[in-house]
Amino acid sequence: MTAHEGRVGRRRASSRAMLEEAACELFLEQTYAGTTIEQITQRAGVSRNTFFNYFAAKSDVLWSGVDDSVETLARELSNLPRGAHVMLGVRDALLATATQLTPGAIPLAITQWETMGVAEELQSSGLARFLRLASVLERHVAAAQLGSPARVPAQPAAFAVIAAAASAAGAWARAGIGRDPLVDYVAAAITPVCSGFEQVLGSASR
Amino acid sequence: MTAHEGRVGRRRASSRAMLEEAACELFLEQTYAGTTIEQITQRAGVSRNTFFNYFAAKSDVLWSGVDDSVETLARELSNLPRGAHVMLGVRDALLATATQLTPGAIPLAITQWETMGVAEELQSSGLARFLRLASVLERHVAAAQLGSPARVPAQPAAFAVIAAAASAAGAWARAGIGRDPLVDYVAAAITPVCSGFEQVLGSASR
């Protein structure tokens, strides 16, 4: 019927969005830890196994927005002008990514922090996403310095910047409605990190 | 018999160290994911439940060194002179902590990175430790600026510094034997972060 043009095989009867919606309701009613995958699939009207056709793990439901932002970040990084200050470019790319994170696309894990009793699970499932973003950044920083001898250590810089951004996202979430836009929080958090690493470069080249 | 002075109740027949040792052997033989808790306790000669008297989770075995370093870091931070540059003090405390991490005390997760097939599990269990260290740091940075209006954002700074240090620890681990001491790696990684946040302070106060 829809979105099945040219594709062969059985039509999908469900979708990530369906499952996310069902899961979100239940998380708000019962907390994250208190709801089972079976309950999610029951509410969505599919079998338990179908869940694993769409998510590799229960915790993935909380993070589907982040995976998209990985691609956004990669795109922003590749659009940066060559040769300019590496870390300042990184900062711009990250801020652009944060701006593009419209409220609707912000992961459940962040927006529903308090209500869903998710803090525990965040600690065990969040690092994977963290590392995915960081590794995109790391590759960029390393590549941008290919010609010249690398002076900004790529992985530490990437880790530090992403960690600061994550902290900002958390603070933004806890600030509740009526807060400033996310990008302002992110900017304040990552600017010192970027300029710190930028100066490593500056002090060595001068 | 030993270390039971003044204590009442049954003597411990096992210990964290016993279980860690058994676990380490098995991880090297079979990888982390390939060994069950039951196998660990069998080799240690205790029952499966005893494992949970000493560790809250399987992954805790990989990280027992880090928990100690949390205390070391807290101690080093509290020994810092008052009023000096916050982030430079933080750097000193972290480097002191890294120095105190003798090879024997360095967590399995880091030293046995390749051999034990642990990278997967690190991603899901590592963030909890990361956050524990970061929150110690965060409290210190916030407290050190109590009188004056806080200019270094405590949590972003703490997250960024710890992330950089973690990256350094990983790089150190992957460098294998014959590498420089851990503290050198950590110093190179965290110095830009600390000076970046320190300058936020400097530029505002001048």
Added chain:
DNA sequence: TGCATTATTGTACTGAGACCAATAATAGCC
């Protein structure tokens, strides 16, 4: 000797996640 305290063990259970085989729906082809 009995009592409070602490360590260890046994049993049973829930739930995540993996694996695999069976079935259902669909498009294209004859």
Added chain:
DNA sequence: GGCTATTATTGGTCTCAGTACAATAATGCA
């Protein structure tokens, strides 16, 4: 219309981590 390759969904079964709780064993002390 029937056949076939392809893809989605489902059911069944299994392992293992982690929890809960009760029973038992060892110890110091009154």
